[in-house]
Amino acid sequence: MVQPIPILLYHSIARSCAADYRRWLVLPEEFERQLQVLLEDSYDCLTISELVGLLDSGKDVPPRTAAITFDDGLADFAEGAVPILRRHNFSATLYVVSGLVGSTSRWLAGLGEGNRPMLGWQELRDVAAAGIEIGAHTVSHPEVDVLSAAEAQREIRNSKATLEDKLGLEIRSFAYPHGYSSKTVRKMVAEAGFSSACSVRHALASASENRFALSRIIMTSDIGTTGFREILAGRSLPISPPIDSAKIAGWRAVRKLRRLTRTGERLN
Numbered sequence: 597m598v599q600p601i602p603i604l605l606y607h608s609i610a611r612s613c614a615a616d617y618r619r620w621l622v623l624p625e626e627f628e629r630q631l632q633v634l635l636e637d638s639y640d641c642l643t644i645s646e647l648v649g650l651l652d653s654g655k656d657v658p659p660r661t662a663a664i665t666f667d668d669g670l671a672d673f674a675e676g677a678v679p680i681l682r683r684h685n686f687s688a689t690l691y692v693v694s695g696l697v698g699s700t701s702r703w704l705a706g707l708g709e710g711n712r713p714m715l716g717w718q719e720l721r722d723v724a725a726a727g728i729e730i731g732a733h734t735v736s737h738p739e740v741d742v743l744s745a746a747e748a749q750r751e752i753r754n755s756k757a758t759l760e761d762k763l764g765l766e767i768r769s770f771a772y773p774h775g776y777s778s779k780t781v782r783k784m785v786a787e788a789g790f791s792s793a794c795s796v797r798h799a800l801a802s803a804s805e806n807r808f809a810l811s812r813i814i815m816t817s818d819i820g821t822t823g824f825r826e827i828l829a830g831r832s833l834p835i836s837p838p839i840d841s842a843k844i845a846g847w848r849a850v851r852k853l854r855r856l857t858r859t860g861e862r863l864n
């Protein structure tokens with residue numbers, strides 16, 4: 597069997613949220629329980645750039661290698677997640693929406709969470725100083741694969757440039773908002789100077805997986821300890837499934853059409 601590499605995806609570690617956002621929120625005690633399992637089962641949690649560095653070195657990936665990632669850069673990362681990560685001595689990678697730093701999660705308005713506070717620049721510097729890798733997650737959180745080429749380039753390149761400028765760090769990894777990418781978008785991300793990018797895909801990654809479409813699993817509060825161990829072992833999920841299935845392309849066409857109807861723009 598191919599060795600599975602679980603890359604866990606969290607968004608918000610907090611106590612309350614709008615009902616429609618519930619799926620993306622993990623309660624602090626549940627997050628703590630999940631990290632406790634990683635610790636008890638001797639998992640080594642790398643940042644995404646550490647993981648990709650290891651994969652590219654050609655060395656064998658030790659069993660029980662995993663990664664913890666967070667998308668968006670919500671303010672509760674600092675208060676809700678960092679103390680628990682530190683207590684368990686785990687690092688993580690945080691993908692930040694660069695155009696909304698210090699503002700609110702406007703793109704979540706449809707889920708009743710458009711006013712969730714985002715981390716500010718100083719908090720991001722503190723988070724980076726605590727050993728968390730910062731990655732880019734576009735400027736404004738669009739579905740990048742249905743944008744025009746010029747817009748997609750702007751979202752990808754400007755998010756890297758702004759984060760690097762404001763944080764004084766090299767930003768090496770990218771995460772696709774909503775997990776959506778296409779061959780063109782993945783090429784743009786590589787050409788922008790990133791060395792990896794994370795998708796969603798509800799699957800485990802593996803050493804042979806495309807570095808610009810790393811599979812992640814969305815973590816929820818209702819997984820439970822047994823379910824969490826099943827996920828880590830790769831018993832309940834696929835490992836590195838194909839990237840561009842006909843189903844994915846069909847769904848992209850639907851989303852493109854929706855966007856076209858919404859904006860009346862001509863897409864290229």
Ligand SMILES: [Zn+2]
Nearest residue numbers: 667668773774
């Ligand atoms: Zn996101």
